[in-house]
Amino acid sequence: MSSAAHEPAVRIGIVGFGTAGRAFVPAIHAHRGFALTAIVDPAETVRRAAVDEFGVAAYESLEALLEHADVDAIYVASPTALHRAQVLLACGARKHVLVEKPMAASLDDARAMTAAAYAAGVVLLVGHSHSYDAPVHAMRELIDGGELGRVRMVNTWCFTDWIYRPRRADELDTQQGGGVTMRQGSHQFDIIRLLCGGLARSVRARTFDWDPERSAIGAHTVFVDFADGAAATAIYNGYGHFFSTELCEGVGEWGFMSPGRPAADASTQAAGARRPRTPEEELLAKQARAKHAIPGDAPHQPHFGLTIVSCERGEIRQSPQGLIVYTDAGRTDLPLPASPSPRARVMAEFHDAICQRAAAVHDGHWGVANLEVCEAAIASSIRGRDVELKHQVALRAQR
Amino acid sequence: MSSAAHEPAVRIGIVGFGTAGRAFVPAIHAHRGFALTAIVDPAETVRRAAVDEFGVAAYESLEALLEHADVDAIYVASPTALHRAQVLLACGARKHVLVEKPMAASLDDARAMTAAAYAAGVVLLVGHSHSYDAPVHAMRELIDGGELGRVRMVNTWCFTDWIYRPRRADELDTQQGGGVTMRQGSHQFDIIRLLCGGLARSVRARTFDWDPERSAIGAHTVFVDFADGAAATAIYNGYGHFFSTELCEGVGEWGFMSPGRPAADASTQAAGARRPRTPEEELLAKQARAKHAIPGDAPHQPHFGLTIVSCERGEIRQSPQGLIVYTDAGRTDLPLPASPSPRARVMAEFHDAICQRAAAVHDGHWGVANLEVCEAAIASSIRGRDVELKHQVALRAQR
The missing domain is CATH 3.30.360.10 (Dihydrodipicolinate Reductase; domain 2)
Incomplete structure (x- = not known):
């Protein structure tokens, strides 16, 4: 693969703009391989604040984001029970996925997510931890x-x-x-x-x-x-x-x-x-x-x-x-x-995996094993x- | 029972005069309910030093002590594998027994010791711990x-x-x-x-x-x-x-x-x-x-x-x-x-049990449970x- 300097930035959307979602913004901004493009949050006040503060597009749902925004990757930082459906949706749209810990609400969910990422040929990373x-x-x-x-x-x-x-x-x-x-x-x-x-x-x-x-x-x-x-x-x-x-x-x-x-x-x-x-x-x-x-x-x-x-x-x-x-x-x-920051390490590992420079340690299989x-x-x-x-x-x- | 002041001192012998055995001497001396009467150690140098330093009788074996010395209680501080035989011997002679931890080399040994003390109607205490x-x-x-x-x-x-x-x-x-x-x-x-x-x-x-x-x-x-x-x-x-x-x-x-x-x-x-x-x-x-x-x-x-x-x-x-x-x-x-000192607490618990003022916490059953x-x-x-x-x-x- 070409070096990071010649690659287009990975456009990323954040789903769920609470503590975890917000905490990743500095690490995304700091990594020149990523461009924060959009966020998803159900709360209108949170969406409006994100638009004002970060100049990103904001959507009420992942479906809306996938329909309207051009992104290459999704960071799923929503409540854990939503991870399975959202990760499957993102994988179905062939987006790389970073999913917050805990990876899922059940081992079955986590295994379905790993299988979906494998089938779609996209990176699935679990972090921050x-x-x-x-x-x-x-x-x-x-x-x-x-x-x-x-x-x-x-x-x-x-x-x-x-x-x-x-x-x-x-x-x-x-x-x-x-x-x-x-x-x-x-x-x-x-x-x-x-x-x-x-x-x-x-x-x-x-x-x-x-x-x-x-x-x-x-x-x-x-x-x-x-x-x-x-x-x-x-x-x-x-x-x-x-x-x-x-x-x-x-x-x-x-x-x-x-x-x-x-x-x-x-x-x-x-x-x-x-x-x-x-x-x-x-x-x-x-x-x-x-x-x-x-x-x-x-x-x-x-x-x-x-x-x-x-x-x-x-x-x-x-x-x-x-x-x-x-x-x-x-x-x-x-x-x-x-x-x-630990989150900068997450973004680096995610980027390296997306660009196939290095396989991720914290991939879906690793996340399944932690959740087990x-x-x-x-x-x-x-x-x-x-x-x-x-x-x-x-x-x-x-x- | 009468109060400690009117009871004759419990005459005690120490079997095994190494680190554990020696460490109990101050606590025995400090408790007016006990009188250190004799020690047992296989090493002649150790026996001679004990006679010189503490003015006690010294024997090569527990058998010799039981034959020649008048004691009411035995503190068994010998190597662990000897505890069973020595405690059984002491119980057979109707002596109260304090045995060093670990109580025995096996649970079977420990249970046999507890049974022997019960049959003889003597106190069996396990300590120091x-x-x-x-x-x-x-x-x-x-x-x-x-x-x-x-x-x-x-x-x-x-x-x-x-x-x-x-x-x-x-x-x-x-x-x-x-x-x-x-x-x-x-x-x-x-x-x-x-x-x-x-x-x-x-x-x-x-x-x-x-x-x-x-x-x-x-x-x-x-x-x-x-x-x-x-x-x-x-x-x-x-x-x-x-x-x-x-x-x-x-x-x-x-x-x-x-x-x-x-x-x-x-x-x-x-x-x-x-x-x-x-x-x-x-x-x-x-x-x-x-x-x-x-x-x-x-x-x-x-x-x-x-x-x-x-x-x-x-x-x-x-x-x-x-x-x-x-x-x-x-x-x-x-x-x-x-x-x-912790050993003073052991001697107090041992004395209270011997004089039937209070049942021991660290009795044989408790010791068996720890060893288990x-x-x-x-x-x-x-x-x-x-x-x-x-x-x-x-x-x-x-x-």
């Missing part, structure tokens, strides 16, 4: 270097207030891809699979729904067994008491300093955050938050909870500036360069036993 | 208070250099109760079971043996499912690269500041610690270490790795001074009084699936 974060990528490169030996254990903890942030009803409904195991586990399992090589074998888990005023899967304990003998655990607790940023020198998910839990005498705001809201209030709060929820230009590396990677000859974990590596020789700090772990965790909790996995794929070599 | 630590005890009291709601998740990480410390061969042999899952998991599972109420249901785990120059179970990832719906994970890595004291403000297992992992340029000593030793060198190093391995009078609370307890309405974890509790009201520091989790973790790793538990007991109410 925190496995795109520069420190996770650097951990994988260290592992590939071989000096640390095989990965044997990956353990990750993430404690946030996920469950009490403004939510649409579908974000709290497992059947529609809601709850922390689907929406945040999809980050954790993507990271774990990337670091352990992809071929998970079985899952044992408990999921928890312990606030009756905010019923949803709000926490989980997940054990993942890998075919090569590695094991991983993913702990998530979204009930907002303890924050794992306390274990990460205060650095949060997007690389900003996070206040963590205030002392007990400054608690008015914390308690207030738990007050039930009407669906309308939640939606308005979500729309207001969407503009600021995922800021860019962070002073630190993104830090999605605390992850310790145990290899045969050493350990790796994150620091605010990069990685810390522990070997027989001692402790070594590995600063990472102020990196392109999410579903298996929920199923294991219900059944009270191990769930074997059937749709796992190995990490594709990138060199 | 870190579940006796004051912060763990305080966590249990907070849970019993009920304000935090039910315990739902307990997650604990411990990263040390356990595998490279001086060892006898039996300490590295699973069949003899060796390796970290038996010897250090027994701490973790005791803590987890205490905090979750005792009734574990099943275990899923991977154990690891990844240094061929020091073959033993040196790390594990263990998922424990509880009958009431709680779940716990215990991660242990004894390969000495990363130290979890880094996550505990530098406080180690016995409440002392621990240096953690030195920087890569100060590594001579760290690399030297890995050099293989002859069995004789290891034994000498162990005997030298026994006098200092477990110091008393720590400036901080004992801190066996990092444990986060997630309850329905809040979280608990340790600080160097006590506990931190996270609730809707915010973060609260709960300092704990400079506490009696150890064995199940090893079995789960071999079989690659869940192992159901059959010998679990609920935590006994203490009030």
Whole structure:
């Protein structure tokens, strides 16, 4: 293929202009291989704001966009339960597709999407997830270097207030891809699979729904067994008491300093955050938050909870500036360069795949395998036993 | 029963005067209900030192002690594989027994010991374990208070250099109760079971043996499912690269500041610690270490790795001074009084049980249940699936 400089820009439309959709605009603008052409959102206020702010065309539905706008690719950032129909529609129109995580509300949906992309000969990429974060990528490169030996254990903890942030009803409904195991586990399992090589074998888990005023899967304990003998655990607790940023020198998910839990005498705001809201209030709060929820230009590396990677000859974990590596020789700090945002990495991987410069890591098969772990965790909790996995794929070599 | 002041002291003999045995001497001396009368050790140098230092009788075997010394109780701190025979012997002589963890080299042995104590009508206590630590005890009291709601998740990480410390061969042999899952998991599972109420249901785990120059179970990832719906994970890595004291403000297992992992340029000593030793060198190093391995009078609370307890309405974890509790009201520091050593708590529990003032928590049945989790973790790793538990007991109410 010709180099990026001589290729026409990939014209892209965004379906669903909420937190995830908006967060991708800077990365799309920053990549000269893409041109943001149109957006789709059901809310007229959101459409009008997008037209004013970004000078793009705006449509009420994907069908309208496909009928009226010339695009080469679609980024599907709508509610998860809509992903299947929208991805099938986009593939049917031979558009490349980037689909937000969780990939779909069910494994069946995800597999249908992968099959449709294959049949249409288009790229299907799943992202953003925190496995795109520069420190996770650097951990994988260290592992590939071989000096640390095989990965044997990956353990990750993430404690946030996920469950009490403004939510649409579908974000709290497992059947529609809601709850922390689907929406945040999809980050954790993507990271774990990337670091352990992809071929998970079985899952044992408990999921928890312990606030009756905010019923949803709000926490989980997940054990993942890998075919090569590695094991991983993913702990998530979204009930907002303890924050794992306390274990990460205060650095949060997007690389900003996070206040963590205030002392007990400054608690008015914390308690207030738990007050039930009407669906309308939640939606308005979500729309207001969407503009600021995922800021860019962070002073630190993104830090999605605390992850310790145990290899045969050493350990790796994150620091605010990069990685810390522990070997027989001692402790070594590995600063990472102020990196392109994780979403810039998504756009680069998408573009490389579209232009056939490099096969995507986070393709449909990879996304299916991540979603299978999410579903298996929920199923294991219900059944009270191990769930074997059937749709796992190995990490594709990138060199 | 009459009060402690009017009871004659319980005369106690220690079998095995290594690290564990020696570490109990201050706690025995500090409890006026006990009188240390005799010790047993196969090494003449150790016996002679004990006679000189503590003015006790010293014997080459438990048989000799039982024949010649008047004791009411025996503390069995010998190599694990000897526990069964020695406990059966002590019970046969109608002596109360405190047995070091792991309770035995196999569940069968442990059950035989419990049965023998029951038949003889004597107390059988298992300890020390870190579940006796004051912060763990305080966590249990907070849970019993009920304000935090039910315990739902307990997650604990411990990263040390356990595998490279001086060892006898039996300490590295699973069949003899060796390796970290038996010897250090027994701490973790005791803590987890205490905090979750005792009734574990099943275990899923991977154990690891990844240094061929020091073959033993040196790390594990263990998922424990509880009958009431709680779940716990215990991660242990004894390969000495990363130290979890880094996550505990530098406080180690016995409440002392621990240096953690030195920087890569100060590594001579760290690399030297890995050099293989002859069995004789290891034994000498162990005997030298026994006098200092477990110091008393720590400036901080004992801190066996990092444990986060997630309850329905809040979280608990340790600080160097006590506990931190996270609730809707915010973060609260709960300092704990400079506490009696964990071993003083063991002696108090043993004495209360002998004098029938209070039934022991860490009795033979509790110890069997802890050991069952150890064995199940090893079995789960071999079989690659869940192992159901059959010998679990609920935590006994203490009030």
